[in-house]
Amino acid sequence: MIKQLHRTSSTLRYVATIFSSLLLLISIHTNSTAQTTTPMQVVRGKVLDGESKAPLFAVVVALFKDSTVIGGASTNENGEFKITNVPVGKYRLRASYIGYLSFTANTVEVTSAKETFMNIDLNESAITIKDVVITANGGVKYAVNNDMATVSARTFSIEEANRYAGSRGEPGRMASNFAGVNGSNDSRNDIVVRGNSPLGIVWRLEGVDIPNPNHFTINGNTGGTVSILNNKSLANSDFLTGAFPAEYGNGLAGVFDVKMRTGNNQKRETSAQIGVLGLEVASEGPLSKKSGASYLFTYRYSTFSLFQALKIPIGTDAIPKYQDASFKLNFPLKKGYNLSAFGIGGLSGIDILSSTKKTITANIYGDKGVDQYFGSNMGVVGVTLSKQHKNAAYSKLIVGTSGYRSRAAHNNVVRDSVTQDVLSTPAKMRGVLDEVKTYANYYYNKKFNSRLSLKAGITNTFTHLNYYDSLLNKKTNMFFNRTLYKGNNFLTQPFAQIKYKFNNNIQLNAGLHGQYSNINKNSYAIEPRLGVSWNITEKSKLSLGTGFHSQLQPFYVYYSLLDSNNTGSTNYYNRNLSMTKAKHVVFSYDYSITSTSRLKCEVYHQWLTGVPVTTKASAFSVLNQGANLNRGYVDTLMNTGVAFNKGIELTLEQFFSRSFFFLLTGSYYDSKYKGSDGVLRNSDFNGKYAANLLVGKEFKIKDKNYFNVGTKLTLAGGKRYTPANIPASNIAEEIVEIDALRNTKQFYDYTRFDIRFAYKINLRKTTTEIALDLVNVLGIKNPLGLTYAYDPSNPTANPIKTEYQLGRLPLFYIKVDF
Secondary structure, three states, X not given: OXXXXXXXXXXXXHHHHHHHHHHHHHHHHHHHHOOOOOOEEEXXXXXXXXXXXXXXXXXXXXXXXXXXXXXXXXXXXOOEEEEEEEEOEEEEEEEEOOOEOOEEEEEEEEOOOOOEEEEEEEOEOOOOOOOOOOOOOOOOOOOOOOOOOOOOEEEEOHHHHHHOOOOXXXXXXXXXXXXXXXXXXXXXXXXXXXXXXXXXEEEEEOOEEOOOOEEOOOOOOOOOOEEOOOHHHEOOEEEEOOOOOOOOOOOOOEEEEEOEOOOOOOOOEEEXXXXXXXXXXXXXXXXXXXXXXXXEEEEEEOHHHHHHHOOOOOOOOOOOEEEEEEEEEEEEOOOOEEEEEXXXXXXXXXXXXXXXXXOOOOOOOOOOOEEEEEEEEEEEEEEEEEEEEOOOEEEEEEEEEEEEEEEEEEEEOEEOOXXXXXXXXXXXXXXXXXXXXXXXEEEEXXXXXXXXXXEEEEEEEEEEEEEEEXXXXXXXXXXXXXXEEEEEEEEEEEEEEEEEEOOOOEEEEEEEEEEEEOXXXXXXXXXXXXXXXXXXXXXEEEEEEEEEEEEOOOHHHHOEEOOOOOOOOOOEOOOOOOOEEEEEEEEEEEEEEEOOEEEEEEEEEEEEEEEEEEOOOOOOOHHHOOOOOOOOOOOOEEEEEEEEEEEEEEEEEXXXXXXXXXXXXXXXXXXXXXXXXOOEEEOOOOOOEEEEEEEEEEEEEOOOEEEEEEEEEEEEOOOEEOOEOHHHHHXXXXXXXXXXXXXXXXXXXXEEEEEEEEEEEEOOOOEEEEEEEEEOOOOOOOEEEEEEOOOOOOOOOOOEEEEEOOOOEEEEEEEEEO
């Protein structure tokens, strides 16, 4: 799939012609229907106690334009507020309540087509506040949703994902702009955090740890080519990169805690979008205005698949096909109960066929002579029942199920040596790996007083596996199983964590996480977590976070088979592997330069032990896997490998305010490991440094329309690679690396410049957005890796070639909200 995207990028210029015509039609229509009056809209929301989740009555909520109050309201007994007759524009919102710390959102966007809804959590002050004064001068709001996350955590909004150039509206690619995250792979959205493998990422949706939410993936990976998560259905969510709280487990590198928003329960709203990445529709609205029940639904279908169905040529027969959907239903009930149902899912596949080509030439992508069929599917559905208790507590029960399948088939293409006609396409590889999980999670949150609160719970995951993967043995011309397993596994993770405020300046977060799996007798852990933060002044904060973390190996590692002679053996030689363990220590300093800007620095060290390495002396480590479509079945492993990641990160940020933002992040790090040969080496992900500069400016046009320009410059250390054994590679017809020289070479540094243009038009009842994202606008050739490409017309030439990443990639869309 990655290789095919390199080829299809040039065909996007053809697609651009089609969309240019549509852009012109939209522009003409908009100009002809433009109005001179500024449309008015509604801003409403709900204010809750941040710890007990109880609705707060009589909270004062105000909207500001610069220093002028535009409108305001107080919350009712259900914590709801509504501000009417708000002109289209950008505002600052402030919520204040006696005895609570005030909340400020510096950028609240109001458009003509959709109501603006805000969910606000207020935290009670550890000391009594006797009066409330509404002003337009509030502190910048960059705290995370999970206030027990002390360090290495950030809340990201959908507005940010849409505003950042090159992010394609995806959470993963947006996160690559943050300090400590390396996103130097143009074709995939893998999240490399602080030199860790993407295998260490945990994806959580609505309180459930879910399979990889991306298209074109394999088991064990956490990234892909296109995200299944649709930004139209997401709420503000958390991204954590180290020393995370006790409620998160079975992950070493980071956590994406994704929340879905609730649909509008008062007004029906629809969004339609057409662009390079797909045709999308989203709808939300009330199921019952009286009860407040609502629905939210999104669907996307691949644009390339549509073109193929319409027989529109785009320059290649290998079409990436995908579609995805999401939904959330919400039902407020009596006596403090709330019932919701949610789900996401996606289907993807691509066929790359050599047999359809009439002539064969040297192929830099290394798939000459093979027909490849690949696909992956995933889906999650769940039901949540939450209860607001009278004793300043709330609880949540979540049950659900998920399914994941990756499938692959390779056929050798046999041709006549003279005419090159296809004679046959015998099978080379077959694989179908299914994972079905059932979840039962329970959370309980109790607020004892303004200083002390507790969150405890347990997550239970039942997994049914059905694995089959076989490969042709060239010597015996017989298939052998690399994995063949059907069975069940169970994972339970209890936790408890407390938050204690000594005063408004010093806070302690402490917790304990437990983890047990029945996969073998070695898979259990008890992990303490600790975080302390100290507000030195009103502008500066010092924090410390530390903790122990553990993670099971990918299931395919446990159930690998060593049966190349096809004896029928089911000796799962890695079945007794223990979990990999890590200790995180993070120091953080945060300084608020102004109410809308900050400087943040973090220093960290991670120690990893129990890393699977081969029993035979080699440079192999599981920590080097997880960033491509090679599953990597390996020889017998043992838990004797070690590794470390250490570094320093810097963030300088101007949050979007007064029509401008910038984000400057830099990371300098070292990521090393030892295989079973005892040699300390660079990991695959040790690029040494990564830096991003994003700048954006918004221009207001005719009081209601907006033109946005955003740029992004990314610099990162080059990818590590291993020299190839050319004679052995010629025999195997694929790259065979020199193991002793693992990661001793490094490509030149990665450089990419992106630019984004967007024009938003607000009419009386509709909002139209036209956007163009130019990825790698300078067309810089960044190396991706080495590939085997033997040229039969020049047999003495070096068959090892450098494979490059995407060239210029234009991405554009037209979106209409109504």
